[in-house]
Amino acid sequence: MRFESFFTGHKASVLALAGNPKEPFFFSVGADGLVVRWNVHNPDEGDVIIRLNGIVPSMTYDKQSNCLYAVLNQKGILEIDHTKRKSELIVPLPSTSFNKLVVSGRYGIASAKGGELILFELKEKKIIDRIQTGLESTPQFILDEAKLWHYGTQGFDTISWDENGFKRSDSIHFKEDVCITSVGKYIWASEEDFLHMVDMKKQGKIFTIETKHGHFIKLLGSKESGFMVALLKSGDLVTIETSKKNALVGQPVQKEHNGAINDLLWSENYTFVITAGRDKKIGVWRFN
Template sequence: MIIEKIDTFGGHRDCVYTLETGLQSNQFFSAGADGLIVRWRLDRPDLGELVANIPASVYALALHPVSGLLWVGQNYEGIHLIDTLNKQEVGSLKLTSAAIFDIKFYKNDAFIALSDGVVAVLDAEQMAAKKYLKASDQSARCLAINPVERELAVGYSDKSIRIFDLTTYDLKRVIPAHTNSVFTLAYSPDFRFLLSAGRDAHLKVWNVEKNYDLQNDIVAHLFAINHLTFSPDGHLVATASMDKSIKIWDADTYRLLKVVDRARHAGHGTSVNKLLWTDYHQELLSASDDRTISVWKISQ
């Protein structure tokens, strides 16, 4: 496996916390502690374009697949809907005074993970609250959706993963998953497995078809794992850590294939917060506390 750093996107004035796909495969959005929402082009790294300026940190971005609007979670305020083509805010909802950690969509529902332990369910068209799922007093940090089983997985700071029914919103299962906060979740592309990771630096694999039985427990990093993602073809998994490294794993065997760090690949000098594996030449993006976004080409 060959890892090549293609580009570095700079321009943010503070830590970059989140990345999201753009309206076209060669575009993506970034946001972070400076409140700037920036659109980038992978074929033109010099063309960063400000689409919105939010007066607070942003941990969560989500592109709505139907409307094409970018949902922005403004910490301690609520949700902003941005028409990125016209660079205009077209809607907002003062949802909460809590921090917003994640946003995911399923059919006409938007699920919002909040630092007060609530997962808010919104009607995505009407921008109206439908339900508040309160299953913990500690932060709901991350979300993952399984449309096959019609399940929503939520990772919490109380070390647990909770599984909710996507249709009834009922709590179906509580998994005592980690020894510290769960920061990131992802279902495998075939939805047979759920991957989880977080502050305890372990990567865990849960078998969905066997009642979320633990299949694999890997000591994957030195410090907290902030994010994990699958490659578009489903063959690889990438993890990003507070230990400043990105690791590439085989998605079938979970064997470690490559460590991407500063010493070996001119990687990030501080915590790696978010990954985005694009369909554009399958390039992998990483966002960091060092205020930059790196673009990686991975060849096997």
């Protein structure tokens, strides 16, 4: 993976990224409230979609509706029509601070500080269920079709849902808090200096390897390739090639950002990795 260029234009830290990993366009949102549309090949042609009043810690793009969804601290969940350049507060959640948002089909899930997961219905614009994970911090989770995987005090839970809410199933336990992602049908969990491979169907650890590069604080997986990109606590990036029996961890790539990286995103058929920097810059990296 090699650094290509910076996209500039935000007046404050770039907080979150969103886009379809198969397309060259993507969106960013900054602490300045600006939501900007970019093309990975045109660093000087950012198009400001809208300005939001508040902090957006997470944003996602839904291909089905061609809309952006974002969590706005102290206000709730927004739907952003980037073609009409307007936003709507679809789920009011005052006095709530968020961490992560994922949308899939009819549903969306937001994690809130204090350990709560909030399941909501997009079309009806209503909350279906809320679950307390038992964590004081924000829970880690991923979405795989109609299943939600999250790590809490009771372990690594698989949760499915329907119109009636969440349904728990088995748990997998680790000693420490983890960050997780999915690659194909497997879940990968990073715990301190170790990386665990977890089978979604059998619900158990398959193997564990030592990363040797320190603690991963963010993992970016892919359903259509056997690769991950990991963000180290130091701010460096690492590529990981995975298989059913092993994971090959590459050498760290020195970060180009002057400060922390807030978010990672795949772009254009997994050819590029986009990074959101606290230094107001968006980094573009070519993935080999």
